[in-house]
Amino acid sequence: MSHHYSGPDWGFPRGDARLDLTDLYAFPKPGDPGRSILVMNVHPSVHDYLDHENPLGPTTAEPFAPDALYELNVDTDGDAVAEIAYRVRFSSSKGGVQTATLSRAEGAQGIGAGYDGQTLIEGAPVSTGREARVTKTGDYRFFAGWRSDPFFFDRRGAVNNLQFTGDDFFADKNVCSIVLEVPNSALGDKEVGLWHRTLVPADSTRGGWVQVERGARPLQLFLVLGLSGAEKDAYISGAPADDVRFVGAFAHALEHTGGYKPEEAKRVAKTLLPEVLRYDPMQPASFPDNGRSLTDDAVDVFLHILTNGKVTEDKVGPHADMLPEFPYLGVPHKP
Numbered sequence: 001m002s003h004h005y006s007g008p009d010w011g012f013p014r015g016d017a018r019l020d021l022t023d024l025y026a027f028p029k030p031g032d033p034g035r036s037i038l039v040m041n042v043h044p045s046v047h048d049y050l051d052h053e054n055p056l057g058p059t060t061a062e063p064f065a066p067d068a069l070y071e072l073n074v075d076t077d078g079d080a081v082a083e084i085a086y087r088v089r090f091s092s093s094k095g096g097v098q099t100a101t102l103s104r105a106e107g108a109q110g111i112g113a114g115y116d117g118q119t120l121i122e123g124a125p126v127s128t129g130r131e132a133r134v135t136k137t138g139d140y141r142f143f144a145g146w147r148s149d150p151f152f153f154d155r156r157g158a159v160n161n162l163q164f165t166g167d168d169f170f171a172d173k174n175v176c177s178i179v180l181e182v183p184n185s186a187l188g189d190k191e192v193g194l195w196h197r198t199l200v201p202a203d204s205t206r207g208g209w210v211q212v213e214r215g216a217r218p219l220q221l222f223l224v225l226g227l228s229g230a231e232k233d234a235y236i237s238g239a240p241a242d243d244v245r246f247v248g249a250f251a252h253a254l255e256h257t258g259g260y261k262p263e264e265a266k267r268v269a270k271t272l273l274p275e276v277l278r279y280d281p282m283q284p285a286s287f288p289d290n291g292r293s294l295t296d297d298a299v300d301v302f303l304h305i306l307t308n309g310k311v312t313e314d315k316v317g318p319h320a321d322m323l324p325e326f327p328y329l330g331v332p333h334k335p
Contacts, residue, residue: 013212013236017059018043019068019198021215022175023151024277026194027285027293029181030324036187036281037328038086038180039294040072040196044149045174045335058335063098063126063145063176064090068200069209070178075193080240080274083107084187087117088144088178090126098126100144102180130331132323141181141326148321148330149175150294151218154314162307166315172333179327184281193276195240211237216277218287218298222306223272226253240274247273258308268305294322294329 073082105117127145155169250269321330
């Protein structure tokens with residue numbers, strides 16, 4: 001989703017940066033095409049006020065919210081409904097240490113949010129320094145903690161009427177990553193649809209969970225920002241299976257930003273919805289056709305769509321600090 005576009009008028013979910021989704025990646029494991037790497041990035045390290053007069057400000061030192069649920073949903077049959085859900089819960093960070101529990105729910109369990117499912121990893125250490133603390137159990141490898149943000153974008157150019165100069169705002173920024181290495185068989189060995197979401201407990205009288213953000217495709221937030229307040233809330237709290245209701249609003253936004261004719265705008269909007277990241281683990285990753293690698297230039301793809309080909313690049317390329325092995329994202333920058 002690349003929800004780095006935060007500010008006073010579009011703040012973090014529930015005012016908590018730890019709940020803020022940034023990007024979702026899915027790609028075959030380098031050197032082992034029988035396994036896949038899934039990356040959920042959350043919690044940008046700075047509060048972005050570039051479109052206002054306020055200065056940048058740090059978010060919070062605690063990587064993940066202990067009362068939240070971080071979930072990666074997998075649709076295995078193309079109906080935009082999750083049949084599998086990987087869920088991560090975190091302990092509090094009292095004493096400076098935070099740990100993670102990873103579980104996997106299937107079928108009806110994979111649709112609703114809760115604790116049902118198989119616990120895969122428990123007590124995994126969260127990395128807060130430069131060293132990547134990796135946990136391996138059975139067929140799964142897991143990492144959670146601060147990393148160098150792999151997203152690359154001329155953010156200042158974006159708020160300057162798309163006048164890009166190649167200034168990579170994210171070159172020295174950090175993000176909190178949840179990285180999974182899974183066998184392709186855990187995904188069904190065929191194309192799946194992926195999206196991630198964050199949830200918080202509902203009020204104590206009702207119990208259950210409330211979805212506070214969801215995402216899959218990078219930068220689609222720009223179109224969501226164009227929705228009315230009620231539509232925006234419905235989108236963020238909604239599910240991909242219901243996204244057809246937003247085709248008209250997306251089409252209207254595309255007419256405005258790209259000068260599309262109405263019918264063409266509607267056609268393009270339908271390619272963006274439902275919001276899922278399509279991924280075939282048997283094919284190389286290349287956004288937007290299949291998954292998303294850490295070096296895919298998703299910004300240029302989106303700019304081309306947003307402007308109907310009038311702007312095709314922001315003149316920024318991938319970061320050079322990625323690692324050749326798990327968890328693949330570069331070491332975090334100094335605060």
